[in-house]
Amino acid sequence: MRLCTRDNGTRDGQLCVASPDGTRLRTVPGVPTLQRLLDDWDTLLPAAQAAAEGPFDEPLDPARLLSPLPRAYAWMDGSAYINHIVLVRKARNAEPPATLRTDPLVYQGGSDAFLAPTEPIPLEDEAFGCDFESEVAVITGDVPQGVSKERALDYVRLVPPVNDVPLRNLIPDELAKGFGFFVSKPSSAFSPLALTPDELGHAWSDGRVHLPLRTHLNGALFGDPNAGPEMHFSFADLIAHCARTRPLRAGTIVGSGTVSNVDRSRGSSCLAEKRMLEVIDTGKATTPFLRVGDRVRITMEAPDGRDLFGAIDQVVARYVRPA
C-alpha cells in the first residue's frame, strides 16, 4: 500500500491511498487520518487494502500533500551510518563515541509540526548554517517496552524517507550544554508517500532499505548512496534501542540518520559531509550551507526506475519573526 495525507484544512489532514503509478489517489471510507489507521491497524487495515484496489477517482497533486503524519507523537532519529558519524564529528572536532559500533545513537526530535514535503524550510538567519539530511524512516505500531531485536521488525508499518534539517552552526554550543539537539534541529519533512514494506519487495531486507536515496541540490545530483549495506544498526536494532526502557506507541517514527557510503563517488546526503571531505582534501570547506532560495529534492526509485515515495522538494525561505 502507498499511503499519503492530503491537506483538507485540518491538523491531521485526510488519509488517502495512492495508485500504483503514484498519479492518482482516493480516500479510505471510515478512516479519516493515518494516525487513526495506525491506532487501530488490525481492525482498519482491510478497509485501507480494499481502497488500494481502486478505483482512484482523483488526480494526486503533490502540492496538496502533507507529510504522511503532519504531526506525530514521537520522532526518534538514529544515526546508523558510521561513515556519516565519523565525518560530521570530525567536522566539529569531536571524537566519535567510544560505543560507535555497539550502542546506537538516537535523539528525540520535535514531532508536533512537520513540514509538508513541498513546504519551504523557514530560515530566520543563514548564519545558522542550514543543512539537509536525507534519511529513511519507519513508522511503527505499538511496540512493547523491552522488545527484542528479533521481534522489533514485526511492528514496522510504513516506510517514508525524510529530510531532517539541522542548523549546523547552532549544534556545537547546544551539544556543549549536554542535553543534546533542540534548537539546532527544527522541523523535518517526510516524503509524500509512506509505503508498507511489502511494496519494496526484496529491497526491504534485514531491517534495511537496500536502494539508493537520491538527493538533488538546485537541480544537480548531490548524492545517491545506497541506504542498505552500510546501515550499521538496522531498524530492528534502532527500534529495540528506542524501546529499551519504555514502550513506543502507534505512529512512532524512527529515523535511520543521514544515509552515507564510504564510496565517495556516491556523493553525500548532507552538506556537512561534503564540506568535511573538502577540508580533508584541500584544508578548506568551499561548499556553503543552504541559502535562501536553495532547493533540496530527495527521492528514491525502485530498481526498475519507478519512483517510490514521491519527492521531498523544499526551497529555503526567509523567516521573519512575529513582532
Next chain:
Amino acid sequence: MRLCTRDNGTRDGQLCVASPDGTRLRTVPGVPTLQRLLDDWDTLLPAAQAAAEGPFDEPLDPARLLSPLPRAYAWMDGSAYINHIVLVRKARNAEPPATLRTDPLVYQGGSDAFLAPTEPIPLEDEAFGCDFESEVAVITGDVPQGVSKERALDYVRLVPPVNDVPLRNLIPDELAKGFGFFVSKPSSAFSPLALTPDELGHAWSDGRVHLPLRTHLNGALFGDPNAGPEMHFSFADLIAHCARTRPLRAGTIVGSGTVSNVDRSRGSSCLAEKRMLEVIDTGKATTPFLRVGDRVRITMEAPDGRDLFGAIDQVVARYVRPA
C-alpha cells in the same frame, strides 16, 4: 477551570471538568478529548467553561484518571532551577554549562506514552538507578516560531505538575554519546488535574508558579521547595527558547525541570540531590535510588491548604520484558 482525562478505553481518554473541590466531575458536550479542546481552543472554550459551571454529575475517581494528555505531540523539559543543575552535575562529576544563567537547558522527551498519575513506574532493573523529579509544567496553544519572551505567556493554556522519571545510572554513558537523554528518561506521569492559570490566582506570576511543590516518599515528606522564586528561567524564557527555530503546536508541554531551593530545610524534589548533599556532608551517599515497591507522591496546595492538582501517586513495579 480544572480539567482532567478519564480512562474510557481509548488512547486519548475522555475530557472532563472537575468540581472546585476536586471530588466530582462531568464531561464537556461536544469536546471528547483535551487535545481536541487545545486544537480549537478559542471555539471550544465556551463549551468547557459552561461545563465548569456544573452540575458535576459523577464522583471523581482518581484511579480512573489518566495524565491530562495521555499522549502528546511534544514534551520539552527544561532545567530552570540553578540549584538542581549545580547539584546533579556535581553528582556525576560534570561541570555546569558555561551558559548556565543565560541559555536555558531543554531536552525533547518522549511524549507518546505518558503514565497515568497513579500508574506504577515499570522498572526492569533496580540497577538503572530509578529516581523521580517533581516539576511544574505548562501546556501551550499554537506558538509561532520565534515568539518573544514578552508574548510567550499568551500561549499558556494549562498548568500541571509532572513526575519526570530519570534512570540515573544510565545517564552518564548516554550523555557521553553526545545526543542527550533517551533511554535514561522513560515515561513521565502528570497530575490528574490540569488548571488554567487563573485558578492559581496570584500564585501564577512572572511566568512562574509561586507555591511549594510537595513530594512524599513512602509516606514521609521528602521536600516542599517553592517552585517560584528560584526558577531562574521563567516559562516565558523556556517557551521562547523552545520556539526559537520552530513553531510549537497546540498541546505542547513545557516542563520547569526539578524544583529546587537553596534552603536545605525545604528538602529536595529528587533523590539525586539528596544523595549529592550526603556526599558533600559525609563523603558518601546513603539514600538509595528507588526500589520496587517504593511510592512517590507529588502534590501542590493553595495557600489556604486546598489541594490543587490531585496527586501523582506512583509505586515502582518490576517490569518483565516480553519473550
